[in-house]
Amino acid sequence: MSSRVARGAGRAGRAPAVAALLVLTLAACADAGPPTAPSASAQTTGSGATGPDEPAPATSAPPARLPVGEPVDVTTGLTTPWSVAFLDGTPLVSERDTGRVLEVLDDGTVREVGVVDGVVARGEGGLLGLAVDERGRLFSYSTGADGNRILRHDLTGSAGALALGAAEVVVEGLPSAGNHNGGRIAFGPDGMLYAGTGDAGVPGDAQDVGSLAGKILRMTPDGEVPADNPVAGSLVFSWGHRNVQGLAWADDGTMLASELGQDTWDELNVVVAGGNYGWPVVEGMAGDARFVDPVQQWPPSSASPSGIAVVGGTVYVANLRGQVLRAVPTVDLGTATDLYAGRYGRLRDVTLAPDGTLWFVTQNTDGRAAPKAGDDRVLRVPLEP
Numbered sequence: 001m002s003s004r005v006a007r008g009a010g011r012a013g014r015a016p017a018v019a020a021l022l023v024l025t026l027a028a029c030a031d032a033g034p035p036t037a038p039s040a041s042a043q044t045t046g047s048g049a050t051g052p053d054e055p056a057p058a059t060s061a062p063p064a065r066l067p068v069g070e071p072v073d074v075t076t077g078l079t080t081p082w083s084v085a086f087l088d089g090t091p092l093v094s095e096r097d098t099g100r101v102l103e104v105l106d107d108g109t110v111r112e113v114g115v116v117d118g119v120v121a122r123g124e125g126g127l128l129g130l131a132v133d134e135r136g137r138l139f140s141y142s143t144g145a146d147g148n149r150i151l152r153h154d155l156t157g158s159a160g161a162l163a164l165g166a167a168e169v170v171v172e173g174l175p176s177a178g179n180h181n182g183g184r185i186a187f188g189p190d191g192m193l194y195a196g197t198g199d200a201g202v203p204g205d206a207q208d209v210g211s212l213a214g215k216i217l218r219m220t221p222d223g224e225v226p227a228d229n230p231v232a233g234s235l236v237f238s239w240g241h242r243n244v245q246g247l248a249w250a251d252d253g254t255m256l257a258s259e260l261g262q263d264t265w266d267e268l269n270v271v272v273a274g275g276n277y278g279w280p281v282v283e284g285m286a287g288d289a290r291f292v293d294p295v296q297q298w299p300p301s302s303a304s305p306s307g308i309a310v311v312g313g314t315v316y317v318a319n320l321r322g323q324v325l326r327a328v329p330t331v332d333l334g335t336a337t338d339l340y341a342g343r344y345g346r347l348r349d350v351t352l353a354p355d356g357t358l359w360f361v362t363q364n365t366d367g368r369a370a371p372k373a374g375d376d377r378v379l380r381v382p383l384e385p
Helices: 203-207
Strands: 072-075 081-087 090-095 100-104 110-115 127-132 138-144 147-156 163-174 185-187 193-196 215-219 236-239 244-249 255-259 266-271 296-298 305-311 314-319 325-329 336-339 347-352 358-362 378-381
Touching: 081 347, 081 358, 090 127, 100 127, 138 163, 138 185, 163 193, 163 215, 185 244, 193 244, 215 244, 244 314, 255 305, 266 305, 305 358, 314 358
Parallel strands: 081 127, 110 163, 127 185, 244 305, 305 347
Antiparallel strands: 072 378, 081 090, 090 100, 100 110, 127 138, 138 147, 147 163, 185 193, 193 215, 215 236, 244 255, 255 266, 266 296, 305 314, 314 325, 314 347, 325 336, 347 358, 358 378
């Protein structure tokens, strides 16, 4: 196994704080109504969700695409699933506590592709995010004995008989703890690998650009520092995060991230290079020019946002404690429509499948909820054309 040690800032100084959010060039479909699923509630603002004033609409934008019909099971009987990624059309699922990577077969059964070496599952740590690059290689974010790390595996065989190749270390030594491990990884439209980390229980590290805790990291697929990162010689792309859980991009390249707050506000953020998102100095919207405010915030009791996905003009947010899938219009990131509230329990991840359906993942077998028959599961639902 090759090894690459995680690197922080190449210099002690901080990149300039970002004082304003990007202006989004997206607009909603004027006649987009609520989804037909019976569990969908009306749009919410104010007490349940708060956000800035509505941005001025642009002349064109992808339409909102909301669910139609009822979700159905893709697969059931999983143990603490955390992430779903696709190798061409083949779904791959990570299990946090077992360290297994599973392949979902056409009949809904699963088979083990392999077990990621050295996974230490304790608290919120274990095998977390998955991502597949354009060369068909599997990347995983997991907790090991010496911290969190990102590994890369070749996948051998074909659909229905995939196997996990030997691990190569992309980055290791990322701060870890029983909680606040971050764990989401995703490839951006620029081909770079992004990773969300947590503060690993040391809030002050989120403001230290020499630490990789409480950050969004940006790297090449080999773990190298891109020359245009905002802090020279560092993987750090943005900082001041408490526990980043979701990463996604809108069609215009705007980057969004979901973040777990402490006691006051969970956040949906527009992410900009060199942005300081305030933790632990502030939580939620502070109106402080030193920090980038979230575009939407929720009380943790109704949220705990995890994985996110952008589909056309809609940002989907999977929520754990809130037990709801939220649909946020890209033209008004301060509002949301609640879907399936309380029906499936804790929701860990959401993604767009290659067949155009929306998939979401429950996590009720982690000791924080009462599992339902068949938990944990992956579900799918069609979207409006």
